[in-house]
Amino acid sequence: MRLLKTSPCTKTDEERETARLITQGDRTAMKALYELSVGRLAGTCARYIPDEDDLHDVLQDSYVKIFTHMADFEYRGPGSLEAWMQRIVVNEALKFLRGKRVHASLDESAEDIPPYDVPETEDIPLDILHDMIRRLPDGQRTVFNLYACEGKSHKEIARLLHIGESSSASQFSRAKRQLAQWIREYWTLHENKEP
Secondary structure, three states: OOOOOOOOOHHHHHHHHHHHHOOOOOHHHHHHHHHHHHHHHHHHHHHHOOHHHHHHHHHHHHHHHHHOOOOHHHOOOOOOOHHHHHHHHHHHHHHHHHHHHHHHHHOOOOOOOOOOOOOOOOOOHHHHHHHHHHHHHHHHHHHHHHHHHOOOOOHHHHHHHHOOHHHHHHHHHHHHHHHHHHHHHEEEEOOOOOO
């Protein structure tokens, strides 16, 4: 992915040059970075924030933070700029959710979740799977995304959300159980239809 239209150079040089230009207030560099990244960052934000208006607000706050804190970015290899921006979006989404106090219901005592079969998801369109994740209750969706998509441990999630580790594990199990149910319903509805 080319960040700026410059002479041929490596991605390392492009990411560093983009960060340098943005730090200096170069609006062309800001616009180029925005246009190249907004789709992916909006997708990340949508995993946490299902409401379109709220999503746009969080995404806007994220870009303000990205552009005003670009001097804090440290290059750590190809793709590190995008990873840094993704972390900002996730953190802004979590900050928004904390402001709405959606995590108040998360700190519940853990309960035994009965085992269940995980249905096949390979042939389900990605947008359908994303919609299923977005339909989860706020707490379950947040924990599911942090664990399954961001690769956080339940200990890290507990620290981020100010809940117990067992609550994180319980919410993740509930989310998986709900998703499994919706996936089974999807297959029941589509099993006799032509693809």
